[in-house]
Amino acid sequence: MRFLATSALIVTLALAGPPRTLAGEPIDQLKAQVDRVLKLLDDPTLKDKPKDKRVAVRKIAEDIFDFGETAKRSLGRHWAARTPAERDEFVKLFGDLLERSYISKIELYGGEKIQYVSDKVEGDLAAVQSKLVTKTGTDVPIEYRMLKKGDRWLVYDVIIEGVSLVSNYRTQFNKIIQTSSFAELVKKMKSRNEETGSAAEPGRRV
Amino acid sequence: MGGLKAGSTVEIAGVEVGRVDSIGLDNYQARVKLRVNKGVRLQEDSIASIKTKGLIGEKYVRISPGGSDKLIPPGGKIRDVEAPVDFEELLSKYIFGKV
Numbered sequence: 001m002r003f004l005a006t007s008a009l010i011v012t013l014a015l016a017g018p019p020r021t022l023a024g025e026p027i028d029q030l031k032a033q034v035d036r037v038l039k040l041l042d043d044p045t046l047k048d049k050p051k052d053k054r055v056a057v058r059k060i061a062e063d064i065f066d067f068g069e070t071a072k073r074s075l076g077r078h079w080a081a082r083t084p085a086e087r088d089e090f091v092k093l094f095g096d097l098l099e100r101s102y103i104s105k106i107e108l109y110g111g112e113k114i115q116y117v118s119d120k121v122e123g124d125l126a127a128v129q130s131k132l133v134t135k136t137g138t139d140v141p142i143e144y145r146m147l148k149k150g151d152r153w154l155v156y157d158v159i160i161e162g163v164s165l166v167s168n169y170r171t172q173f174n175k176i177i178q179t180s181s182f183a184e185l186v187k188k189m190k191s192r193n194e195e196t197g198s199a200a201e202p203g204r205r206v
Numbered sequence: 207m208g209g210l211k212a213g214s215t216v217e218i219a220g221v222e223v224g225r226v227d228s229i230g231l232d233n234y235q236a237r238v239k240l241r242v243n244k245g246v247r248l249q250e251d252s253i254a255s256i257k258t259k260g261l262i263g264e265k266y267v268r269i270s271p272g273g274s275d276k277l278i279p280p281g282g283k284i285r286d287v288e289a290p291v292d293f294e295e296l297l298s299k300y301i302f303g304k305v
Contacts, residue, residue, distance in 0.1 A: 072273045073251050079273030125285055138299060145286065162291045167253045170270050 026119045026126040026146050026153045033064045034114065041109055050107060057103050066154035067095045069147065073156060074169035078177050086182070093189040094169075100193070110135070124148040208290035210256055210265040216240050218269050226267060240267065240284075248284065250276040255288035265290065 037060050040046065046053045071094035072079050072087075082090065117129040128144040145157035157166040176185045216224035224242035231237070242248070251272030258265055269284070278284065 076273050077249070077271045080275065122285070157286065159288065161296060162289050164253060164255075164286070164288050166286070167255060167270060167288055170253065174270070 024119050024121060024126075026121060026128050026144075027116050029153045030064070030128055030144060030146070030155070031116055033060060036060050037106070038109075041106065053107075054099075054103060057106055058099055061099075061103060062095075064155055065098075066147065066149065066156050067091055067098070069154070069156040070094070070098075070166060073166045075173055076170045078173065078182060082182070086186075089186065093186065093193065096193045097189060126153060208256065208265060208292060209258075210238065210267065210290070214264065214266050216242060216267045216269060218246070218271060223269070238267070248272075248278045250274040250278055251286060252278065252284055253286040253288065254284045256290040258290070 037057055040053065040056055040060070043053075046056065068091050071091040074094065075082070075090065079087070112135065113133040115131050115133060117131060119126055119128040124147055126146045126148070128146065130142050130144065132140040132142055134140065141161060143159040144155045145159065146153040146155050148154075157164055159165070173185060176188065210226060210229065212226050212228050214226040215222045216226065223246045224240055227239040227241040229236060229238050238254075240254075248269065249272035251274040253270045253272070255268045255270070256265055257268045272286075
């Protein structure tokens with residue numbers, strides 16, 4: 001009997017149930033920060049300054065996300081083998097990657113509604129359920145995973161339509177490191193940043 | 207749980223490391239109990255995802271190991287989970303829109 005031989009460790013996992021309606025600290029803090037972003041996008045003085053806008057959004061993003069935690073989790077078990085200098089560099093490159101992939105897309109925001117459904121706190125971790133309602137009326141479920149640092153709740157993972165950002169990057173990073181090396185991953189991330197760095201300046205666009 | 211059942215496999219990097227022991231409902235949340243082989247250590251930030259073998263194959267639990275130096279003790283909980291993605295539902299939602 002296999003089970004008898006393998007009964008060392010039993011773990012459980014829970015999947016999100018029905019929403020609760022009581023809003024707590026994580027929702028309040030998240031909503032306040034997201035509202036700052038929305039306000040900024042509406043700011044008429046930033047209307048024709050996409051670069052300034054992006055810098056400002058990134059600054060708020062740093063109040064919403066714990067980039068260090070997200071980077072660490074995305075690197076998964078390869079994090080432990082990194083030196084402090086490698087970790088610092090990786091966190092920075094990862095922040096740039098997220099900026100390129102998501103913050104730059106924020107320009108596309110066209111007044112979709114954000115609804116905060118519920119939050120659930122368990123110790124120093126929390127999950128906030130929200131949804132984005134598109135103009136065609138489609139709900140896109142978005143879950144924020146947060147952790148408490150001092151008295152602030154910071155996001156370390158975003159799960160859109162059931163797909164986790166950290167899990168997605170963890171799989172990709174692991175594949176690159178296993179088939180080549182960590183140095184190769186860093187090289188890849190750096191060259192990608194340089195490409196888009198030049199694309200972001202309109203004067204240099206070909 | 208979309209077809210996951212007691213006896214479904216638990217895998218890390220495609221290697222079977224255990225089985226689903228039981229699935230139950232606890233306060234309207236699905237709770238999956240896993241039995242993991244001796245010697246397999248799971249970091250606190252491990253992620254458990256419910257995946258499908260191929261496009262229409264059976265469901266299994268994939269664990270991707272984390273970077274934390276804290277380990278989940280026996281009887282502990284994997285806190286980061288990905289529910290199964292229902293492709294049919296997802297497709298029809300974005301193709302046909304929602305009522």
